[in-house]
Amino acid sequence: MMSLFRAEVVKAVLAWLVILGVLGGLGALAFVYSGFFNVAATTVDSxxxxxxxxxxxxxxxxxxxxxxxxxxxxxxxxxxxxxxxxxxxxxxxxxxxxxxxxxxxxxxxxxxxxxxxxxxxxxxxxxxxxxxxxxxxxxxxxxxxxxxxxxxxxxxxxxxxxxxxxxxxxxxxxxxxxxxx
Incomplete structure (x- = not known):
């Protein structure tokens, strides 16, 4: 019973990691394509x-x-x-x-x-x-x-x-x- 529970927890954690990775990647793409990041040479970097x-x-x-x-x-x-x-x-x-x-x-x-x-x-x-x-x-x-x-x-x-x-x-x-x- 305990090993079945662990397997379910591992699956759930892995599923969330994949979901978060995909969402993070989509967010990064949205940021890149938004033009929000100013590439002008006159911009001072943080x-x-x-x-x-x-x-x-x-x-x-x-x-x-x-x-x-x-x-x-x-x-x-x-x-x-x-x-x-x-x-x-x-x-x-x-x-x-x-x-x-x-x-x-x-x-x-x-x-x-x-x-x-x-x-x-x-x-x-x-x-x-x-x-x-x-x-x-x-x-x-x-x-x-x-x-x-x-x-x-x-x-x-x-x-x-x-x-x-x-x-x-x-x-x-x-x-x-x-x-x-």
Missing amino acids: APLQWLLVTAREASIQLHARDIEAPTLGGAEQVERGFRFFRQECAMCHNPPGREPTAMSAGLNPKAPDLPELVEDMTDAELFWVTRNGIRFTGMPAWATSSYGDEMIWDVVTYMRASVDMQAADYDALDQRLPPD
Whole structure:
């Protein structure tokens, strides 16, 4: 008698779980299709949503970059090649030292991270992975899909490391010394 009662309780609980799952799924679909969630870049995300996105991004980067072995970085030529790439492809979103935000960088949501802070918080492998693969829903492109190869991406990582303590005058000196390609 007791096992029959338990079986009925288990069936009832499972039935309610299925019903609640279906109702939850239908509610989620109704929310998505309602247009209620504002996707405008001018909308400030709630603290819980920001936490969710940042936590997921950081965990994903750490997981996917863990098996990447960084080469020896730091040569002056590498820094210069990385600078040229940065100036041409990155500076419009990641403001160079001492520069005011561009119209593009000011309009990004989420904002492009402050590079010195980012570089301090990430390994070379993580910087490479992000630069190579991009970050969804942020405006950060995947350079792996371009004609630039991994060597150029490592050059950019080298430049990012070298730029941590860079002042506006240092950036300007590089800019003057290295004409655009």
